Amino acid sequence: xxxxxxxxxxxxxxxxxxxxxxxxxFEIKWxxxxxxxxxxVKNKRLRLQNRRLLDIAYRYPEFDFHNSFCxxxxxxxxxxxLKKGKPDFKLxxxxxxxxxxxxxxxxxxxxxxxxxxxxxxxxxxxxxxTERPLIERKKLLEGLVEGKxxxxxxxxxxxxxxFFEKAIELGFEGVIGKRRDSIYTPGxxxxxxxxxxxxxxxxxxxxxxxxxxxxxxxxFGSLILGLYDGxxxxxxxxxxxxxxxxxxxxxxEISKAYLTDSCPFEETPVIKREVQWLKxxxxxxxxxxxxxxxxxLRAPVFKxxxxxxxxxxxxxxxxx
Amino acid sequence: xxxxxxxxxxxxLVNIPVKLYTSTLPKELSFKLVHAEDGGxxxxxxxxxKCGKELSKDEIVKGYEISKDEFVILTDDDxxxxxxxxxxxxxxxxxxxxxxLGVIFYNGFFLISPEKGGEKPYYLxxxxxxxxxxxxxxKITLRNREHLVAIKPYDGGLILVQLHFIEDLRNxxxxxxxxxxxxxxxxxxxxxxxxxxxxxxPLKIEEFVDEYKEALMNLINAKIEGKEIRVAEEIEVxxxxxxxxxxxxxxxxx
Numbered sequence: 001x002x003x004x005x006x007x008x009x010x011x012x013x014x015x016x017x018x019x020x021x022x023x024x025x026f027e028i029k030w031x032x033x034x035x036x037x038x039x040x041v042k043n044k045r046l047r048l049q050n051r052r053l054l055d056i057a058y059r060y061p062e063f064d065f066h067n068s069f070c071x072x073x074x075x076x077x078x079x080x081x082l083k084k085g086k087p088d089f090k091l092x093x094x095x096x097x098x099x100x101x102x103x104x105x106x107x108x109x110x111x112x113x114x115x116x117x118x119x120x121x122x123x124x125x126x127x128x129x130t131e132r133p134l135i136e137r138k139k140l141l142e143g144l145v146e147g148k149x150x151x152x153x154x155x156x157x158x159x160x161x162x163f164f165e166k167a168i169e170l171g172f173e174g175v176i177g178k179r180r181d182s183i184y185t186p187g188x189x190x191x192x193x194x195x196x197x198x199x200x201x202x203x204x205x206x207x208x209x210x211x212x213x214x215x216x217x218x219x220f221g222s223l224i225l226g227l228y229d230g231x232x233x234x235x236x237x238x239x240x241x242x243x244x245x246x247x248x249x250x251x252x253e254i255s256k257a258y259l260t261d262s263c264p265f266e267e268t269p270v271i272k273r274e275v276q277w278l279k280x281x282x283x284x285x286x287x288x289x290x291x292x293x294x295x296x297l298r299a300p301v302f303k304x305x306x307x308x309x310x311x312x313x314x315x316x317x318x319x320x
Numbered sequence: 321x322x323x324x325x326x327x328x329x330x331x332x333l334v335n336i337p338v339k340l341y342t343s344t345l346p347k348e349l350s351f352k353l354v355h356a357e358d359g360g361x362x363x364x365x366x367x368x369x370k371c372g373k374e375l376s377k378d379e380i381v382k383g384y385e386i387s388k389d390e391f392v393i394l395t396d397d398d399x400x401x402x403x404x405x406x407x408x409x410x411x412x413x414x415x416x417x418x419x420x421l422g423v424i425f426y427n428g429f430f431l432i433s434p435e436k437g438g439e440k441p442y443y444l445x446x447x448x449x450x451x452x453x454x455x456x457x458x459k460i461t462l463r464n465r466e467h468l469v470a471i472k473p474y475d476g477g478l479i480l481v482q483l484h485f486i487e488d489l490r491n492x493x494x495x496x497x498x499x500x501x502x503x504x505x506x507x508x509x510x511x512x513x514x515x516x517x518x519x520x521x522p523l524k525i526e527e528f529v530d531e532y533k534e535a536l537m538n539l540i541n542a543k544i545e546g547k548e549i550r551v552a553e554e555i556e557v558x559x560x561x562x563x564x565x566x567x568x569x570x571x572x573x574x
Contacts, residue, residue, distance in 0.1 A: 028562065062551075085557030102348045102537055110544065112551045151555050154562050159569050166565050257322075 003074065003122060004038050004045070007053045009187030010076055011119075013176055015318075016194035018164040023181070025135070026163045027155040029174035029195055030116045031087040032080035033096065033308055037115065039066045039073050041124070048079075051308040059095060062108040063115065065147030073144060076119035076184075077153070081111050086171050089304055096307060117145050118153040121184055130184035134192075137184070164196050174198055199287045201303060202318045205311035206282040207233060207264045209255075210240075211274040212248075219248035223302065224275065225286060226265060227316040234316055235269040236295060239286050242302030255282065280311035291319050325462060326435070329445070329471065331412035336442050337435035340480060343428075349533055410469060410480070412456040418472065421455070424489060430480040432471070442478065449473045457483075 035056065038047040046066040048057040057063070060079065080087035081095065091111050098104055120137050122128050123144065129137055138155065145152050155178075156163050164175045174197035182192035204227055209220035222240030226233035243251075258279045283306040289299035323339035330336075353362035366375045383391030434442035449455065449472070456471040460480075468483040492498050 082551075082554035082558055085554060085559075085561045100346060100348055106541070106544065112554075114551060114555060149551050151558070154559075154566070156566055156569055162569055163565065166568050170561055170565060 004040050004043075004047060006038075006074075007049060008036050008074070008121065009053070010034050010036055010051055011185050011193060012187070012189035013193035013195040014189055014191055016177070016191075016196055018161045018175070018196045019177065019194075020158060020160050020162075021177070022158050023179055024160060024177045024194075025138075025155040025157055025180055026160045026175050026177050027118060027153050028116075028167060028172050029176045029197065030078035030080050030118075030153060031089045031173045032078040032092050032113075032116070035077060035079045035115065036121075037075045037077065037117075039069050039075065041066065041069050041072045052310065058101075059098070059104055060108065060113050061105060062112045063149055065115070065145075065150040068147030069144065070146070071144060072124040073120060074122040075115075075117050075141075075145075076121060077115050077117040079113050079115055081113050087116075087173075093304060112149060115150045116153045117141060117150060119184060120144070121186075130186070132183070133181040134178055134184075135180045160196070168198050200290070201285055201287045202227070202236070202297070203283055203285050203306050203309055203314050204236060205233060205280050205314045206255075206278060206284055207235075207280060207311075208275050208277040210238065210271065211276065215245075216248060219245070219252045220276070221273070223284070224269070224271070224277075225284075225297070225300070226280075227314050227318065228312045229316045232266040233264050233280065233311075234295070235265050235267070236319070237297040237300060238271075239284075239297070239300040239302045241300075242287075251282075258282070283307070283309040283311055283314055295319060323433070324430070325460075327408040327410065327460075328438075329410045329412065329432075329458075331445070331456065334441050334445070335409075336445060337438040338442065339433045339435055340430040341433060343431050343479065349536060410458045410460045410471070412458045412471065415449070415452070415454040415456050417453060418455050421470065421483075424492075425483045425486075426481055427484045428482040430482070432478040432480050445471075446473045446478050449478075455481075 033056070034051045036049045038049070040046070044067060046057055046063060047055060048060065048063070050056050078087075079092065081091040082088065083091060092113065095104075095107055095111055095113060098107065118141075119134075120140050121130050123140060126140070129140060141152050157180075160175065160177050167175050174195060177194045177196060179192045185192065204225035206223050207226045208224040210222045210224070212219050212221040222238040224238050225236050227236055228234075255278055258281045260277050260279045263277055264280055285303040285306055286297065287301045287303050288297040292298050321341060323341055325340040326338075328335050328337045354360065355362060366377075366380060367373070368375055381396075382394045384394065385391055432442075458469060458471070460467050460469050468485055470481040470483055472479050472481055
C-alpha cells in the first residue's frame, strides 16, 4: 500500500493540571476535528483522515494547500472554524454532519475551515520522522507548511501554568503540554502529551433519553449517559441542559434509527419516568462540576456531539 | 454512508451476508416551506375533516377507499396478520439470461456489498454469473413490503435490481401506435439510418448535466454572496492572539 492510503491512529493525550516544566512545550488545544492529512505534491492530491480513520476530505473543498507545498508529507493537526481568531466548535459542527454536496460547497465559503498543524509523521526525502524528538519534528514543519486555510500551531517553552492562564483568559478551551524529546506514538495515550482543559469534561455514550415534558413533549427531557469499562456500559447520570430546541428536534430525528427496547446497561439504572433506550452509537461531550461518590456527574451540561468518537472509546477511566 | 438493509443472499446451500446501499445520492436541492414575513418554518397539522379536531399519530389509521368516502379501516394489528416471509434474506429462486427480462421491469437499483466473511462467496457468485451471463431472481422484504428483485453483476460488483411485478405494468399495446407497422420505402429507411449513424458516437454521460439545478444553485449562491468569511483575516487575528499570549510570557520567570 502506498503511504498515501495508510490509515494512522492519531496520538492521544492524557488529562492533567497546569504545570511548569523545562521538559515540556505548550501549545493551544485547538477545538475542532482531529485530522491526519496526506499531502501528495507530485499527484496534487490531498487525503484527510479523522480519528475514526474515515476519509473526510470531501467535506472541505476549500482546502487546496496541497498545491502550495513543495514536499509531500503526512501531517497531524486539527480542523477548526475560527471566529475572532479562536476555534468555534459549534460552527465547525455545522460543517461536519452534512453530506449534501451543494451545502458542503456553500458552507465551505460561509464557514471556511482551517487546518491547524501541530505535528509531522513523514516527509518526502526524510521518510518517517515519528522516532525523532518532537522539537525536531516541530522544526520540520517550519518552511514546509504553506498555503491558504492552513497554519502552524505555535508553542512556548516551559511556562505551562501562565500560558494556560492567559490562553483561558483570551477564551481558548485549553492547552496541551508535550514532552520536547517525545516520539510520535500513533493511537497511544501517555504523559508525552498532557491536555489541560478549562473545565471538567467527559465524552460519554448517549444510551437513551427520558421522554420530555411540557415544552419538550415532542422531543426528550434529558439524555442518558454511560461510559464503557471494556465489557459493559456503566450509567453515569443524565444531562438536561446545554442544548436548545433546534438540537432536540435534530437529535430526536437522527436517533430514530437507533431506538431499542432493551436497556444497554448491565444494571438498569433507577429512573422513574418513561425512558427510551438507544443502541450505543452517539457520543457527546459533557461538562460537569464534579463526580459524586457513587460515580455520577454533578451539574452536567451538554457541550457538543462527538461524531469522531465511538461509544466504546468512552472509557470509565475518564472519571478517575 | 449508511446501509439501508442488512441480510443475506442465499442460493442452493450458499449463504452470503450482505449490505445494501442506495445507488443514487441523496437529492441535492430541496426546499423547506417558510413564512415569508418572519422566516418561521411551516408545520402541518393533522386535522379530521369531519370533527375538525387535531389528531395525534395514534388516533390515525389507514383506510382503503371502496367508494367515495366509504372506507375499509385497517389497523396496525391487521397489517401484522399478513405473513411476510423472506425477512432477512434474499432467496434466489432461479437464474436466467438478462435479455429475457425487459428493461421496463427495472424499478431501481441498490449496490450490494459483502459483509465481513462474505467476501469470498460474493466474489464467487459475481464471477459465476458474469461467466455464464446470468442474473438471479428472488424476493426481499423492504419497509414492510415484499419486493421482487433480481441480482446482476455490474462494474466489479453486484447490484440488486428492484423489479415491478407484471401486474403493476401497463400493457404497452394499449397505447396508440404501439406495435404498428407503417409502410416506408427503402430510401426513407436508409436516410433515417444514415442520420442516426451520423449522430452516433461513444456515450459520455458526464456531458449531460442538470442545467436547471446549476442555474438554481447560482441563484442561491448569489443570494449568499457577500456573507463569505475571509480565512486569511481569521488566521491573522488568531496569530495576533497567540503573539500577544507569547509576549505576555516573556520576561516572566517561572
